[in-house]
Amino acid sequence: MILPSILQSARHYIKQALPPGGFAIDGTVGNGYDTLFLAETTGPSGAVFGFDIQQAALQQARCRLEKAGQLEQVRLFHASHHRMGEELPPRLKGKIHAAMFNLGYLPHGDSSVITRKETTIPALQTALDWLKSGGILTCALYTGHPGGQEEADHVIRFATGLCPKSYQVLWQQLINRKQAPSLVIIEKR
Amino acid sequence: MILPSILQSARHYIKQALPPGGFAIDGTVGNGYDTLFLAETTGPSGAVFGFDIQQAALQQARCRLEKAGQLEQVRLFHASHHRMGEELPPRLKGKIHAAMFNLGYLPHGDSSVITRKETTIPALQTALDWLKSGGILTCALYTGHPGGQEEADHVIRFATGLCPKSYQVLWQQLINRKQAPSLVIIEKR
Numbered sequence: 001m002i003l004p005s006i007l008q009s010a011r012h013y014i015k016q017a018l019p020p021g022g023f024a025i026d027g028t029v030g031n032g033y034d035t036l037f038l039a040e041t042t043g044p045s046g047a048v049f050g051f052d053i054q055q056a057a058l059q060q061a062r063c064r065l066e067k068a069g070q071l072e073q074v075r076l077f078h079a080s081h082h083r084m085g086e087e088l089p090p091r092l093k094g095k096i097h098a099a100m101f102n103l104g105y106l107p108h109g110d111s112s113v114i115t116r117k118e119t120t121i122p123a124l125q126t127a128l129d130w131l132k133s134g135g136i137l138t139c140a141l142y143t144g145h146p147g148g149q150e151e152a153d154h155v156i157r158f159a160t161g162l163c164p165k166s167y168q169v170l171w172q173q174l175i176n177r178k179q180a181p182s183l184v185i186i187e188k189r
Numbered sequence: 190m191i192l193p194s195i196l197q198s199a200r201h202y203i204k205q206a207l208p209p210g211g212f213a214i215d216g217t218v219g220n221g222y223d224t225l226f227l228a229e230t231t232g233p234s235g236a237v238f239g240f241d242i243q244q245a246a247l248q249q250a251r252c253r254l255e256k257a258g259q260l261e262q263v264r265l266f267h268a269s270h271h272r273m274g275e276e277l278p279p280r281l282k283g284k285i286h287a288a289m290f291n292l293g294y295l296p297h298g299d300s301s302v303i304t305r306k307e308t309t310i311p312a313l314q315t316a317l318d319w320l321k322s323g324g325i326l327t328c329a330l331y332t333g334h335p336g337g338q339e340e341a342d343h344v345i346r347f348a349t350g351l352c353p354k355s356y357q358v359l360w361q362q363l364i365n366r367k368q369a370p371s372l373v374i375i376e377k378r
Contacts, residue, residue, distance in 0.1 A: 169365040
């Protein structure tokens, strides 16, 4: 297939913004696959800050990172992503290269624990505030679970309202599939 | 900038589907920039079939292709793209690697001459019929001119309705700009 999946697309753009030794945020650690991707991309001289409200997810992610020998450059926080501003090192404000968000619920986890617009939108705004110029934020949206469509609508409204002088915003949808995930990519100017 | 423009994105996907010696359709020749891109990509051993209803556009495109030494592999037709099936060599049905469409009007041309849904949708369907498996069609949509939004809506409805078993369809929008162009990319399975 030539057309990329949502996951491939997110990683494609993140890779272009995140150099070895760079700084990244994983706004939704979950099973830790994206955290590992960020840790591998930035390497041992960089830093990845991961947030999740589920302790089980963080344990799984920590295990995955350790097995891959990529735990050293990662700091995991048992906290909601909308409070990331309280945990990130203040010296890195405006210096983050990349931020990834995967909304919805943890696959194979408790599907009643979902991301919600009340915390998702502030988390996205905080991550954008911390991005450097030229930094990239990706946000994968899922609409197949209860509340998913409403959250996605709010994210799209938020992204549409971003000042075009400060941000370039691309929305990718696989439009001929029902409840297909979509991806918002935001580049800070 | 990391995020691609509509034009860069269209060419990125077309390049992956169109090999040297391959076959391509330019559904809207216009000023000939995309025709030249297709001709350069497929090279002298390939073939590009271009359609436009404006003689002035075709002359301009021919001139551009000749200057670049890329006219030999191009056939230009003074015909509406919805009739391309009558002009394309029958032996190439199901063998076309790439098709490009740029809807709207010819820049610096007569802005009352625009593409219209009545012919655009049949043209897109014909181009898809002629694509090979793994072939790519791109369609750039503009909504800033009278009738543009209506045509774009029809194209999106058409693309959304394509069978997911036969086609993968990606829609890219720069959502925080007013009347920003968007791009539909269709891959035939």
